Amino acid sequence: MNRLAESAIKSGRSLYNTLPVLAGVILLIGLINTLVPKSLYRSVFTGNEILNSLIGSGLGSLMAGNPVTSYILGGEMLKQGVGLMAVTSFIVAWVTVGMVQLPAESLLLGKRFAILRNLICFIFSILVAGLTVMILGAM
């Protein structure tokens, strides 16, 4: 089989593997959108930007999976009135902090490195969110 066909099959398989999660997330968003009152988002994300970012980063750190899922969830959170800084913290932490992969990372790259890297990336997710929102505000 030629390399291009192999690459297409690999990509197709990778996307196919994420389909159940993506379908689940999209269906869950539909259900949440119908059942959960919009006021709940405002009560969780209180209005204090730093606290909102901490909550966003915390949620993003605990969740795992394809970054697309975080974009979809973040986009829907934004539509529900959650601030851009909290949503940015959420998607940055999702892709840079890996609590689920922590055991594998510790085992292969060293425990101290894995813990420090995830801890620093958690703090950086708030920093990145703040910088991004600040730059966008100044543009």
Place this chain on the structure above:
Amino acid sequence: MEIKVEYAGYYFLLLVILAYLITGFINTGAVLSSLHFSLQIGLKLVPVFILVFLLMTAFNYLLSPERLKRHMEKFSGIKGLLIAVVGGIISTGPIYMWYPMLRELKRKGIGYGFIATFLYNRAVKLPLIPVMIFYFGLKYTVVLSLVMISVSVLLGFLFEKMERGGIL
């Protein structure tokens, strides 16, 4: 490990379907409304995913962990960090697939700064950028990506310093 992840996806989907069934017993209207909302999201994402598939195929065709490793071994210092930035961005597949390669590079003398920068830049996923633009717009996507790339270099320096200081 991959099989477990695949099953987790199906379990998650089953749980969501179960939630729909339970809701359906209580409020059929809510289920129909939710399905309609989800269908709208799904339909909007179809063209974006076709583009993602094409980009992923192009990256898989042009790169392999082995080919990337050959380039990474050649550089150190600021040049090495920049290679780590590019390597992290263009690397594809699940993150745990890259841990053995990074461990091998570490054994060959590559610093933790390089590894931290590489791993951070895996967050900047070129094939997935269409989805991000779809949800957040081009300006946001460009600014966030540039901020993350800059921060990754800072992270690399931080880890280099920690390694030299004996913390790692």
